[in-house]
Amino acid sequence: MNVVIIDDDQLVALSLQTILEACDDIQVSATGGSGADAIRLYEEYQPDVLLMDIRMENINGLEASETIMASHPDARILLLTTFSDDEYIIKALSIGAKGYILKQNFESIAPAVKAVYNGQTVFGDEIVGKLPDLIGHMDTTSSDVQPSPFAGMEYELSSKEMNIIRLVADGLNNKEIASSLYLSEGTVRNYISSILDKLQLRDRTQLACFYYKKLTN
Structure with missing residues (x-):
């Protein structure tokens, strides 16, 4: 599995690389420190999973994710943050990120990367409990959040x-x-x-x- 890591703290990026490369089936192809790096390195390496911090100056992780997914809608992007911020979670959901976990939970990072690679969607335990309330806010009129994809939907399910x-x-x-x-x-x-x-x-x-x-x- 080919992974690219983006974090503006070089020590964190190196720590994440060490954690992931301890797994026999994960290879870290490149690391970067900005949203601009994320966009450039994704195009260069076409990683199976892009592991990216959210809070970065200039182009943050969410903005970089939107740019990447506009050209690569099947991109597997796993977002990392030190904050369980409701606005970030809503935005991550709306743009189709494959996961959102807290970076301080080091033991969960490698399993989360593998789960995203295998087509699963991953949210940390701290975030799963918030989902029902957050989904209710996804129809907000804020220009930062896309309209809910469920508006006007009709369905018949067994x-x-x-x-x-x-x-x-x-x-x-x-x-x-x-x-x-x-x-x-x-x-x-x-x-x-x-x-x-x-x-x-x-x-x-x-x-x-x-x-x-x-x-x-």
Whole structure:
């Protein structure tokens, strides 16, 4: 797995590199210290996962993520911060970041990178508990937040599909969902792909948002 690390604190970037390269299946191709570096290094290395700090001067991690995803909508970007800031979380959700975790939880960083690489969406425990309340604010008129993708959506879901959506929102991966519902992982993948198509959603993050916004009210 090819990873690029972006953090404006060089010691933090080196620490993250050390943590990740302790894993046999992770190679850190490059490190950078700014949002501009992130954009440039993503184009140069096309990493499997971009691990990036949010709070940086000039171009921050969220702004760099938007720029990268405009050209690479399938980019796997895992955002790091020392702050569980509601506004940042909402923005990360709206632009389609694959994860948002607190960098002080060092033991969770490598597993989170691997989970994002495998197509999962990752939020730290401190953030998961906030999601139901935060999703309710995603229709804000603030110019910094995109309109909710669920406005005006019509849907018809089977009980099986509803169960799978709930488990995705609970943070379970495909293997865990398969075990819970006595299905194969392939069947779960097919269900999720079909659900995303039916609801015209982009990824598991939007599916979790859909659950909290539309199915728990």
